[in-house]
Amino acid sequence: MANAQSRLVVISNRVAVPKARGVAGAQGGLAGALNAALKDRGGVWFGWSGQESEDRTGNMDLQRNDGVTTATIDLSPRDVGEYYNGYANSTLWPLFHYRIDLARFENRTGEGYERVNDRFAESVMPLIEEDDLVWVHDYHLIPLGERLRSRGVKNRIGFFLHTPWPPTRLLTSLPFHERLVRTMLSYDLIGFQTNEWLSSFVHYCETELGAEVNRETGRITHEGRQTIARAYPIGIDWEHFQAQGDTGEARNAGQRLLASTRHRTAMIGVDRLDYSKGLPERIDGIGRFFDEHPERTRDLVFIQIAPPSREDVQSYQHIRGLLEQKTGQINGARSEVDIVPIRYVNRGYSHAELYGFFRAAKIGLVTPLRDGMNLVAKEYVAAQDPDDPGVLVLSEFAGAAHQLGCDGEGAVLVNPHSPDALAGAIRKALDMPRDERKRRYDAMIGTVRDDDVRDWTQRYCTDLAAD
Numbered sequence: 001m002a003n004a005q006s007r008l009v010v011i012s013n014r015v016a017v018p019k020a021r022g023v024a025g026a027q028g029g030l031a032g033a034l035n036a037a038l039k040d041r042g043g044v045w046f047g048w049s050g051q052e053s054e055d056r057t058g059n060m061d062l063q064r065n066d067g068v069t070t071a072t073i074d075l076s077p078r079d080v081g082e083y084y085n086g087y088a089n090s091t092l093w094p095l096f097h098y099r100i101d102l103a104r105f106e107n108r109t110g111e112g113y114e115r116v117n118d119r120f121a122e123s124v125m126p127l128i129e130e131d132d133l134v135w136v137h138d139y140h141l142i143p144l145g146e147r148l149r150s151r152g153v154k155n156r157i158g159f160f161l162h163t164p165w166p167p168t169r170l171l172t173s174l175p176f177h178e179r180l181v182r183t184m185l186s187y188d189l190i191g192f193q194t195n196e197w198l199s200s201f202v203h204y205c206e207t208e209l210g211a212e213v214n215r216e217t218g219r220i221t222h223e224g225r226q227t228i229a230r231a232y233p234i235g236i237d238w239e240h241f242q243a244q245g246d247t248g249e250a251r252n253a254g255q256r257l258l259a260s261t262r263h264r265t266a267m268i269g270v271d272r273l274d275y276s277k278g279l280p281e282r283i284d285g286i287g288r289f290f291d292e293h294p295e296r297t298r299d300l301v302f303i304q305i306a307p308p309s310r311e312d313v314q315s316y317q318h319i320r321g322l323l324e325q326k327t328g329q330i331n332g333a334r335s336e337v338d339i340v341p342i343r344y345v346n347r348g349y350s351h352a353e354l355y356g357f358f359r360a361a362k363i364g365l366v367t368p369l370r371d372g373m374n375l376v377a378k379e380y381v382a383a384q385d386p387d388d389p390g391v392l393v394l395s396e397f398a399g400a401a402h403q404l405g406c407d408g409e410g411a412v413l414v415n416p417h418s419p420d421a422l423a424g425a426i427r428k429a430l431d432m433p434r435d436e437r438k439r440r441y442d443a444m445i446g447t448v449r450d451d452d453v454r455d456w457t458q459r460y461c462t463d464l465a466a467d
């Protein structure tokens with residue numbers, strides 16, 4: 001019988017294989033969180049190697065490190081085109097982030113998505129033992145549970161969605177939406193980041209599938225099958241992140257930043273270069289701030305770290321061009337021989353370096369247009385000096401706002417679509433007295449520390465193991 005401490009088999013598209021560790025910003029929050037979850041209890045982590053090859057023999061690369069076995073397979077160029085760049089990142093990703101204008105609907109990529117999910121199921125089957133808990137992650141692998149069930153897997157199987165879940169009227173624009181959602185009901189437990197995404201999912205099940213929902217327990221009954229859907233907000237790896245603060249690497253990074261800003265307040269953003277992160281809108285807000293307060297070009301420097309992501313997808317190429325153009329315009333108009341207001345950096349940094357940058361930066365700007373959770377917001381808070389903390393400016397449309405808004409006492413919440421609202425929030429953060437900064441920090445730090453990734457794993461696995 002499986003229990004909450006049973007061995008875990010984690011399945012996700014992206015796997016943090018040991019040799020690829022270290023660059024935090026580029027891999028997103030998922031890989032870091034799963035790494036922490038597995039390190040504690042041991043287990044197997046299966047997914048795509050990130051490599052392309054025509055080899056269809058199903059060869060698996062197995063590596064053991066810190067009690068975690070990673071098992072990865074290559075995908076063919078066609079699989080990568082149809083499944084990863086296609087259906088996952090050109091259809092589901094934009095749709096789940098409410099960007100139906102960017103979503104492409106092609107039967108061909110939908111077929112590729114199903115084919116790769118089937119291949120994942122076939123490859124991971126031999127790794128699953130009788131009492132394992134199987135935990136599938138994210139929008140790339142929605143049908144995987146159903147594929148495992150159809151091959152006779154009887155284990156408890158859970159699914160966790162790291163992104164938002166869209167409102168029903170948006171989701172119904174996806175051809176075959178019903179087929180996709182029905183496959184989700186093969187899981188024993190479906191986890192979402194916030195109650196907002198959970199409600200949208202439940203609404204879909206009731207109105208489109210005619211399922212019965214018990215809102216108290218989260219139990220969804222449909223065609224004789226039962227599944228449970230609940231919210232489990234993900235947290236950071238608190239212990240690991242705090243330990244970074246004691247490293248020379250973190251101290252050097254912080255000093256480098258401070259030395260280079262020369263008495264100006266550093267404001268920082270760290271995001272994958274993705275249109276959901278609201279980067280051009282953020283730059284517009286900063287432009288508006290400088291338009292309104294030209295004299296403050298000498299007070300503030302903005303550092304945007306944006307490692308490129310999903311570069312073969314057209315909408316990502318477009319966002320990169322747009323960002324370069326907007327940053328260039330503001331720097332062209334506002335720079336002086338000794339001052340450049342925006343530093344735009346296209347690379348990732350280690351966790352230790354990010355800790356150092358976050359602590360040195362007195363404003364953290366986390367303004368996605370839509371985000372499942374956003375762990376950068378939590379890491380920014382975690383890195384602050386409790387006696388002289390910086391201010392977190394956070395989008396009201398990030399999942400993290402549900403926890404860090406703290407009824408107006410935590411992060412400064414902002415509408416990321418409005419340049420005026422962004423400019424106002426920057427001014428407020430820049431001028432905020434230390435007492436208020438401390439009060440806001442105190443309101444947030446408890447949840448960042450206590451609701452960490454270990455707590456998240458434990459809560460999810462306890463519910464998954466329970467019948």
Ligand code: F6P
Nearest residue numbers: 014027028029030031138162309
């Ligand atoms: O958090 C969402 C997510 O898509 C993860 O699934 C993924 O690991 C991360 O962003 C980075 O994206 P990618 O794996 O496409 O580089």
